[in-house]
Amino acid sequence: MPELRTETMTVNMGPQHPSTHGVLRLVLELSGESVVAANTTIGYLHTGIEKTAEQKKWQQIIPLVERMDYLGAQSSSLAFCLAVERLLGVEATMPQRVQDIRVLIAELQRIASHLVWLGTHALEIGAVSVMMYCFRERELLLNINEMLAGFRMFPSYFRIGGLREDIPVGFHDAVNAFLARFPGKLEEYQGLLTKNQIWLKRTKGVGVLSKEDTISYGLVGPLARAVGVGYDVRRAFPYCGYDTYEFDVPVRTAGDVFDRYMVRIEEMRQSVRICKQALGRITPRGVFDIQDYRIVPPPKDKVYTEMEGLIQHFLIYSQGFTVPAGESYVPVEGPRGEHGFNIVSDGTNRPYRVKLRAPSFYACQSVPQMIVGGMIADVIAVIGSTDVVMGDVDR
Amino acid sequence: MFELLEQNLPAGSFEPVHAADGMPTVYLSREGLVGTLQALRDTPELRYAFLADITCVDYYPREPRYEVIYLLASLGSDGFGETPKRLRVKVRVPGVDPSVPTITGLWKAADWAERELWDMFGLRVDGHADLRRILMPDDWEGHPGRRDYPVQIKEPVKVYEPLQVTEDEFVASIQASRDRSKR
Numbered sequence A: 001m002p003e004l005r006t007e008t009m010t011v012n013m014g015p016q017h018p019s020t021h022g023v024l025r026l027v028l029e030l031s032g033e034s035v036v037a038a039n040t041t042i043g044y045l046h047t048g049i050e051k052t053a054e055q056k057k058w059q060q061i062i063p064l065v066e067r068m069d070y071l072g073a074q075s076s077s078l079a080f081c082l083a084v085e086r087l088l089g090v091e092a093t094m095p096q097r098v099q100d101i102r103v104l105i106a107e108l109q110r111i112a113s114h115l116v117w118l119g120t121h122a123l124e125i126g127a128v129s130v131m132m133y134c135f136r137e138r139e140l141l142l143n144i145n146e147m148l149a150g151f152r153m154f155p156s157y158f159r160i161g162g163l164r165e166d167i168p169v170g171f172h173d174a175v176n177a178f179l180a181r182f183p184g185k186l187e188e189y190q191g192l193l194t195k196n197q198i199w200l201k202r203t204k205g206v207g208v209l210s211k212e213d214t215i216s217y218g219l220v221g222p223l224a225r226a227v228g229v230g231y232d233v234r235r236a237f238p239y240c241g242y243d244t245y246e247f248d249v250p251v252r253t254a255g256d257v258f259d260r261y262m263v264r265i266e267e268m269r270q271s272v273r274i275c276k277q278a279l280g281r282i283t284p285r286g287v288f289d290i291q292d293y294r295i296v297p298p299p300k301d302k303v304y305t306e307m308e309g310l311i312q313h314f315l316i317y318s319q320g321f322t323v324p325a326g327e328s329y330v331p332v333e334g335p336r337g338e339h340g341f342n343i344v345s346d347g348t349n350r351p352y353r354v355k356l357r358a359p360s361f362y363a364c365q366s367v368p369q370m371i372v373g374g375m376i377a378d379v380i381a382v383i384g385s386t387d388v389v390m391g392d393v394d395r
Numbered sequence B: 001m002f003e004l005l006e007q008n009l010p011a012g013s014f015e016p017v018h019a020a021d022g023m024p025t026v027y028l029s030r031e032g033l034v035g036t037l038q039a040l041r042d043t044p045e046l047r048y049a050f051l052a053d054i055t056c057v058d059y060y061p062r063e064p065r066y067e068v069i070y071l072l073a074s075l076g077s078d079g080f081g082e083t084p085k086r087l088r089v090k091v092r093v094p095g096v097d098p099s100v101p102t103i104t105g106l107w108k109a110a111d112w113a114e115r116e117l118w119d120m121f122g123l124r125v126d127g128h129a130d131l132r133r134i135l136m137p138d139d140w141e142g143h144p145g146r147r148d149y150p151v152q153i154k155e156p157v158k159v160y161e162p163l164q165v166t167e168d169e170f171v172a173s174i175q176a177s178r179d180r181s182k183r
Helices: A049-053 A058-066 A073-088 A096-125 A128-149 A171-193 A197-203 A211-216 A257-281 A300-305 A307-318 A359-365 A367-371 A376-386 A390-394 B003-008 B033-042 B110-121 B167-182
Strands: A009-013 A025-031 A034-041 A326-329 A332-334 A337-345 A351-357 B014-017 B025-028 B050-058 B066-074 B085-093 B099-101 B124-126
Touching: A025 A376, A034 A367, A034 A376, A049 A058, A049 A351, A058 A073, A058 A351, A073 A096, A073 A326, A073 A332, A073 A337, A096 A128, A096 A171, A096 A197, A096 A257, A096 A376, A128 A171, A171 A257, A197 A257, A197 A376, A257 A376, A300 A307, A337 A359, A337 B050, A351 B050, A359 A367, A359 A376, A359 A390, A359 B110, A367 A376, B025 B033, B033 B066, B033 B085, B033 B099, B050 B110, B085 B099, B110 B124
Parallel strands: B025 B085, B099 B124
Antiparallel strands: A009 A025, A025 A034, A326 A337, A332 A337, A337 A351, B014 B025, B050 B066, B066 B085
């Protein structure tokens, strides 16, 4: 009998592959259907935003940072605003109403991001209709963004020193309508997936990463909470008055794809709770910035009627404002975990250095560890469960 | 703010400084970096178990030119520290032949972060097993994160001659394809 010759096969997956969430490239070495080695290549979406930011004035950077993590845009801009505001020393004078609006918007953003995650993740595993349902609800959130700022994905609504403008007429009704509708829809998604045999077989026990490895890889957020590390920036290092809200931090222990799914579903439910509390505190009309016109633009009636207002208006729009020298890092809990900017100022109107702590960058790094030893079909499930956004990885 | 560090680390191994955002910040020497980071991670009273990020700031033309920043945190849950706390560790690196020791032995997260240091700032990471570019293409020249790297490079425009065929050649090629299809 002739000897059976066996050899491994190398398969190139990506960068143009629908299941790699953008332009992640994996070179997989396969033995039959199991993965024996994996190599990750990133950088296809590198746009040099951190370098570009060094040439811009502080306020001009907000649209840029929103385009880094394009699904959690407003948590990026929130993290950036908080870091700059700490250097400016205006945190103490930030009105409570602004903080409540910021909490509300950040939580709506988390729901929107998780909906895209759930939709695409389920689609990749084969549950096509879930994607349609998730995007249907996300559309309502994008409509709220459009109402706020006229822009759906990257509203640039958070500004250093407050918000761009006051919330629009009818904002409360729109958010209330969403919050009333959404918990029922969440049950619907769970009805389709949580006890679905196909879903369970594709996700249970797949892509397990131990507690120690998770922290060693720098994964916090939903990935760590799925393996029993109950760290949440909103609890550990509260910002924007999160310590005054009632919510639970969901923690599961298995650390597989299924538990990551359960954690994120529960997070959406908790976000709805926070949104309801925040919306109750926000008055339909009120202050929306710190009203320090060296940092935020003065209202138009002051510009047209007062000399000082006119001067401040021109200073803001031509030179911007200066930020005291120093460095600052204020993390927020983004949809993908700890999200923060380490910014350095040299005391001028442009930053000296901006660096994003990108949660997806670290999640992407851990993918080979999770897929080696598994089946090739699990690769898709694992990448989906890490919820990487390539804009965030490559920046 | 620094009492805990003073009690648990050898005297003189770190230099506390004031940071504008109020985060405890210390300078370490390049030689003592790995040992002190390991002590910061493993000493039960400190337990800075989480490496949030590694970054670098280029203070060109000042000397020492670079500062590498390690953002550490204690998570305050499940064996990763008792209380949530943060620490910023900095290392001064000279502009001539800049290098830092690798900390991939302590945190797996440091692997790509250190490759980014090399890619963006040209900092050689001693002991790193796979120090390649990560964000820029492999054949890229220069390190774009540096302050003296030009923001807009003006290179002479490359001109290529467009492919041109004469009318006769065009007719002949059409005829040839017709002949092929007839056969």
